[in-house]
Amino acid sequence: MKQHSDRDTDYMAAAGCFCLASRQAARKITRLYDSYMQGSGVRATQFTILSQLMLRGEMPIGKLASFLGMERTTLSRNLTLLEGKGWISINAGEDPRARVIAITAPGRGVVRRGFPYWSKAQAHIGKMLGADGEAALKLLSSRNLE
Numbered sequence: 001m002k003q004h005s006d007r008d009t010d011y012m013a014a015a016g017c018f019c020l021a022s023r024q025a026a027r028k029i030t031r032l033y034d035s036y037m038q039g040s041g042v043r044a045t046q047f048t049i050l051s052q053l054m055l056r057g058e059m060p061i062g063k064l065a066s067f068l069g070m071e072r073t074t075l076s077r078n079l080t081l082l083e084g085k086g087w088i089s090i091n092a093g094e095d096p097r098a099r100v101i102a103i104t105a106p107g108r109g110v111v112r113r114g115f116p117y118w119s120k121a122q123a124h125i126g127k128m129l130g131a132d133g134e135a136a137l138k139l140l141s142s143r144n145l146e
Contacts, residue, residue, distance in 0.1 A: 029125060036121035040114035044121070047114045049078060050087060050103055054111050058102035060093055069141070082107070 014020075033044035042050070052067065053059075059067075065075045079101060082088045087107035093100040103111075126134060 032125060033118070033121045036124070037114060037117045040110075040117040042110050042114045044118075045078060046082060046087075047111065047118055049075075049082065050107050050111050051115075051118075053088065053101060053103040054108055058100050061090075061099045061101055064101055 030044055033047075037044050037047060040047070049064075049068065053064070056067075061072065061075065061079070065072045068075065070078075079088060079090060083090050085106075087104055087110055089102050089104055090099050091102070092098070129137065
């Protein structure tokens with residue numbers, strides 16, 4: 001088998017890496033949402049979890065992780081913080097090993113208070129992305145890329 005040398009490989013192609021660009025964009029978008037959300041007392045990631053529970057109702061942690069596109073361990077850390085604030089409850093499901101997550105009345109209040117801040121951030125980012133950018137982002141987030 002022929003060995004490749006570094007002279008044969010154009011590593012500059014990695015400068016246009018889609019994975020890197022998507023991660024950078026996600027971090028920038030999250031920081032922008034967080035800057036808008038500062039006055040609400042809730043971070044953008046917390047608002048996302050709470051608002052989705054408010055919209056969709058209680059669900060097992062695995063289903064919530066899958067829906068949010070988060071690793072279970074990352075979500076579990078976030079849920080522990082939300083439970084500590086009294087914004088969610090975590091209870092055993094039908095299978096005692098499964099935990100079911102539900103938003104509490106104080107959690108619903110957090111979503112109601114945070115919504116105007118979130119709306120401003122959403123409008124700002126929508127303008128930045130434009131219609132084509134919004135459509136591309138929604139398409140990528142809805143597809144199974146595997």
